[in-house]
Amino acid sequence: MSIELANQLKELREKNHLTMEQVAYAVDEPAYEVELWESGQIKPCDATHSKLKFLYNHIGENHKDIEKTNKENYSEFFNYPECVTVPENFPLWLKAHGFFAAPASLGHHGNHCGGLFIHSLIVTKELKRYTHSLGLQWQNDNSPWLVGMFHDICKIDDYTFNADEGKWEWNKQQIYSGHGDKSVIMLQRHLNLNEQEIACIRWHMGSFTDQKEWEYYGRAVERYPVVLFTHTADMYASRALGV
DSSP: OOHHHHHHHHHHHHHTTOOHHHHHHHTTSOHHHHHHHHHTSSOOOHHHHHHHHHHHTOOOGGGHHHHHHHHHHHHHHTTSGGGGGSOTTHHHHHHHTTTTTSOSOSSSTTOSTTHHHHHHHHHHHHHHHHHHHHTOOOSSTTHHHHHHHHTTTTHHHHEEEETTTTEEEEOTTOOOOOSHHHHHHHHTTTOOOOHHHHHHHHTTTGGGSOGGGHHHHHHHHHHOTHHHHHHHHHHIIIIISOO
């Protein structure tokens, strides 16, 4: 890693008012490695370098649309008061992993830059609307926001941005399989989910899950009817609105 690039890394971190500890949390690396990057002693791996670009909004001249979308959606995230319930550095982790810039899919709904956040936002709004109009019962008042916003968080690992070709691609380096269950696994590194929230996220695909698991989905709906409405909100956003 060149000294020039190391200095640029330090400048960008300071410009964004981030500590080394915050950067380390955001890119899943120890703080001492951030220090080594900035000193020019080691070079971050490609995956970490990509996270740093999203974190710093420093995508490059050829990808200003990514940079713009990342900034705008990150700002929009803080318009919802429920965001104060997540760990302080979790929004930075989301930003570094492309949550605000990634697509919701590569060939279906929301297959554009920022599609994942827009889809998540629509599902959140629908769940909150159902809750208000139908009197849905949640164990936690913030659950509709949390479930709606993060039900598809697994997709930040499913897709990766190829900066050289300027497109999103399927990530071939994943270590977790699944969808709803994968989202639960990833979220529980950062948030304490109650059983109702876990059930909603795990079964948000409804009967589109494997047929051999339908009995589990059915029991989840019986125990927590909001599971059904989570699936409904997801279907409305993805199929009715196409986002």
